[in-house]
Amino acid sequence: xxxxxxxxxxxxxxxxxxxxxxxxxxxxxxxxxxxxxxxxxxxxxxxxxxxxxxxxxxxxxxxxxxxxxxxxxxxxxxxxxxxxxxxxxxxxxxxxxxxxxxxxxxxxxxxxxxxxxxxxxxxxxxxxxxxxxxxxxxxxxxxxxxxxxxxxxxxxxxxxxxxxxxxxxxxxxxxxxxxxxxxxxxxxxxxxxxxxxxxxxxxxxxxxxxxxxxxxxxxxxxxxxxxxxxxxxxxxxxxxxxxxxxxxxxxxxxxxxxxxxxxxxxxxxxxxxxxxxxxxxxxxxxxxxxxxxxxxxxxxxxxxxxxxxxxxxxxxxxxxxxxxxxxxxxxxxxxxxxxxxxxxxxxxxxxxxxxxxxxxxxxxxxxxxxxxxxxxxxxxxxxxxxxxxxxxx
Amino acid sequence: xxxxxxxxxxxxxxxxxxxxxxxxxxxxxxxxxxxxxxxxxxxxxxxxxxxxxxxxxxxxxxxxxxxxxxxxxxxxxxxxxxxxxxxxxxxxxxxxxxxxxxxxxxxxxxxxxxxxxxxxxxxxxxxxxxxxxxxxxxxxxxxxxxxxxxxxxxxxxxxxxxxxxxxxxxxxxxxxxxxxxxxxxxxxxxxxxxxxxxxxxxxxxxxxxxxxxxxxxxxxxxxxxxxxxxxxxxxxxxxxxxxxxxxxxxxxxxxxxxxxxxxxxxxxxxxxxxxxxxxxxxxxxxxxxxxxxxxxxxxxxxxxxxxxxxxxxxxxxxxxxxxxxxxxxxxxxx
Numbered sequence: 001x002x003x004x005x006x007x008x009x010x011x012x013x014x015x016x017x018x019x020x021x022x023x024x025x026x027x028x029x030x031x032x033x034x035x036x037x038x039x040x041x042x043x044x045x046x047x048x049x050x051x052x053x054x055x056x057x058x059x060x061x062x063x064x065x066x067x068x069x070x071x072x073x074x075x076x077x078x079x080x081x082x083x084x085x086x087x088x089x090x091x092x093x094x095x096x097x098x099x100x101x102x103x104x105x106x107x108x109x110x111x112x113x114x115x116x117x118x119x120x121x122x123x124x125x126x127x128x129x130x131x132x133x134x135x136x137x138x139x140x141x142x143x144x145x146x147x148x149x150x151x152x153x154x155x156x157x158x159x160x161x162x163x164x165x166x167x168x169x170x171x172x173x174x175x176x177x178x179x180x181x182x183x184x185x186x187x188x189x190x191x192x193x194x195x196x197x198x199x200x201x202x203x204x205x206x207x208x209x210x211x212x213x214x215x216x217x218x219x220x221x222x223x224x225x226x227x228x229x230x231x232x233x234x235x236x237x238x239x240x241x242x243x244x245x246x247x248x249x250x251x252x253x254x255x256x257x258x259x260x261x262x263x264x265x266x267x268x269x270x271x272x273x274x275x276x277x278x279x280x281x282x283x284x285x286x287x288x289x290x291x292x293x294x295x296x297x298x299x300x301x302x303x304x305x306x307x308x309x310x311x312x313x314x315x316x317x318x319x320x321x322x323x324x325x326x327x328x329x330x331x332x333x334x335x336x337x338x339x340x341x342x343x344x345x346x347x348x349x350x351x352x353x354x355x356x357x358x359x360x361x362x363x364x365x366x367x368x369x370x371x372x373x374x375x376x377x378x379x380x381x382x383x384x385x386x387x388x389x390x391x392x393x
Numbered sequence: 394x395x396x397x398x399x400x401x402x403x404x405x406x407x408x409x410x411x412x413x414x415x416x417x418x419x420x421x422x423x424x425x426x427x428x429x430x431x432x433x434x435x436x437x438x439x440x441x442x443x444x445x446x447x448x449x450x451x452x453x454x455x456x457x458x459x460x461x462x463x464x465x466x467x468x469x470x471x472x473x474x475x476x477x478x479x480x481x482x483x484x485x486x487x488x489x490x491x492x493x494x495x496x497x498x499x500x501x502x503x504x505x506x507x508x509x510x511x512x513x514x515x516x517x518x519x520x521x522x523x524x525x526x527x528x529x530x531x532x533x534x535x536x537x538x539x540x541x542x543x544x545x546x547x548x549x550x551x552x553x554x555x556x557x558x559x560x561x562x563x564x565x566x567x568x569x570x571x572x573x574x575x576x577x578x579x580x581x582x583x584x585x586x587x588x589x590x591x592x593x594x595x596x597x598x599x600x601x602x603x604x605x606x607x608x609x610x611x612x613x614x615x616x617x618x619x620x621x622x623x624x625x626x627x628x629x630x631x632x633x634x635x636x637x638x639x640x641x642x643x644x645x646x647x648x649x650x651x652x653x654x655x656x657x658x659x660x661x662x663x664x665x666x667x668x669x670x671x672x673x674x675x676x677x678x679x680x681x682x683x684x685x686x687x688x689x690x691x692x693x694x695x696x697x698x699x700x701x702x703x704x705x706x707x708x709x710x711x712x713x714x715x716x717x718x719x720x721x722x723x724x725x726x727x
Contacts, residue, residue, distance in 0.1 A: 061541045064521055065562040068540065068578040277560065277584075280500075280518050280542050305561075312563070312580060334561070334583040334603040339631040377629060
């Protein structure tokens with residue numbers, strides 16, 4: 001049996017002023033994962049409503065706009081526990097909503113997408129960064145708001161190359177997703193002219209992420225691990241599993257900066273991002289949720305805003321009209337990134353600038369100046385049209 | 394007031410000494426001596442420019458994050474919205490310093506004064522509201538709920554309609570200034586930043602920064618009748634982000650600031666066709682004409698300067714260094 005963690009948000013404030021006009025209701029579902037991801041840093045432990053909180057803010061924004069267009073938006077949350085069937089959960093949610101924002105693993109996302117395909121339900125992938133979902137495993141009913149690993153890796157590589165830090169000491173974790181990120185970073189190094197001078201693997205031998213005397217041990221371990229490296233400019237770490245990368249800054253044998261999964265990190269959003277009017281959404285988010293806005297929150301916000309954008313442009317909540325508009329040539333959305341975001345029509349991936357952050361500040365935003373492209377500079381990030389393996393339909 | 398006049402006189406006298414004989418001789422006909430006030434968003438200052446010799450004559454300290462800036466109708470004061478201080482400050486033009494504060498509501502960015510200069514309408518970005526302020530009494534008269542992130546403000550030439558643009562809702566809201574109710578909502582392209590009426594009330598133009606267009610709206614029919622687009626060889630369309638708009642009094646020529654495209658588009662306001670692009674400084678934002686319409690001054694945020702455009706020749710003739718991230722600009726009417 002699927003156990004549901006259902007929260008129907010009536011979004012009373014915005015909704016009450018609208019109801020009088022008996023506005024047509026546009027339901028959006030949020031299908032996420034229960035449980036908290038392991039993180040090395042306590043300050044990065046995600047909140048229980050990570051992602052959903054962003055969607056909730058977008059529903060409020062959509063309802064403020066909807067007030068003038070006689071449209072009303074609702075949001076329904078379903079959290080999937082381990083071993084629960086994503087296909088079944090998606091099918092049940094699809095009975096009530098035509099749009100589902102998904103924060104699922106790649107496999108679960110594909111199960112969910114295939115389960116609701118014949119209903120005409122549109123999935124908006126806010127959580128999975130796997131390139132294969134946009135390539136060989138792409139689906140015509142899934143739009144991807146989350147950036148891919150290759151987009152994140154390219155964004156980082158462009159900056160490191162611009163900075164003339166072209167010699168990388170490369171450290172890769174032993175888990176599958178670490179290896180996927182490592183692949184993306186290797187590809188990026190080749191594309192933009194960086195050189196991996198040596199590659200090392202950091203084996204996860206198990207053990208706790210938190211111990212009372214952890215720092216003492218780490219301080220001895222990390223310098224030794226990074227000893228006797230060939231000359232390099234920057235240590236690039238691929239550690240999505242959060243096993244070791246956050247221990248590297250300030251502890252490398254040679255005094256070198258760290259990038260990748262710690263140090264300078266590529267991300268779609270950060271609480272410190274305040275350019276291009278972003279301070280306004282950061283303020284709104286904190287006011288509504290009493291915490292900082294994460295990348296997943298922003299990806300979910302953008303997903304729900306895209307539905308709002310499409311319904312206001314088409315003046316319709318009809319799923320096919322909304323879906324067609326989103327996939328069509330006239331769609332673009334503003335998401336505090338300094339330029340309009342559009343969809344790659346060959347795989348339905350949202351083009352977007354990527355932030356490079358150090359944990360406290362936004363250091364830079366890629367694409368970097370000088371990386372040119374015949375269609376859009378944003379397509380210098382990630383897998384481009386000529387290389388795609390995606391065949392929609 | 395007398396004290397102020399005395400100081401003003403003193404300043405003028407000092408100014409004469411400073412600019413010296415050469416300047417006076419060079420501008421034998423000193424007809425175009427105007428004063429421009431520029432808000433510098435990052436340095437928390439306002440630069441005062443003398444258009445007689447195109448120099449900054451004074452830098453006034455103001456509150457945090459000054460953006461929207463406007464002369465009062467009598468030309469005696471300048472209002473400047475200091476968003477991070479949640480207020481609008483009043484600069485006494487004679488004293489060239491902040492003398493008072495208006496209650497603006499949270500995070501004011503742009504505002505509009507009514508024809509008599511008695512009522513101020515302020516866009517509060519953080520609150521989805523427009524606040525109405527009685528200028529003399531320094532009190533709030535009311536609020537109007539609008540879309541997400543209200544920004545651009547403009548009042549129709551007959552004073553009957555206030556336009557407010559909301560950046561995330563992507564609308565131009567038409568507000569009846571008598572009833573203070575929204576009477577129409579016009580959908581435009583993404584992130585509408587600024588609205589400008591033609592003097593004959595035949596059109597209102599709304600710039601969409603992220604959408605990259607200017608929507609021409611018929612105020613009578615209340616619908617978009619035309620969208621002006623911009624194409625610059627060698628520039629990606631994403632880099633073309635229209636913000637500030639200036640229109641000549643005869644309604645024949647318009648100038649549109651294109652933000653990070655570093656250009657001002659010259660638009661034939663009758664045919665709505667772009668006739669020329671003028672290269673200015675980096676991230677060009679807002680603009681103001683001298684009252685004789687001989688010159689147009691535009692703020693360049695990233696290059697920290699103001700470009701001066703000869704309106705008749707459609708040429709950039711001068712660049713003036715100001716504070717950091719110049720944003721808004723206003724010039725006193727004679």
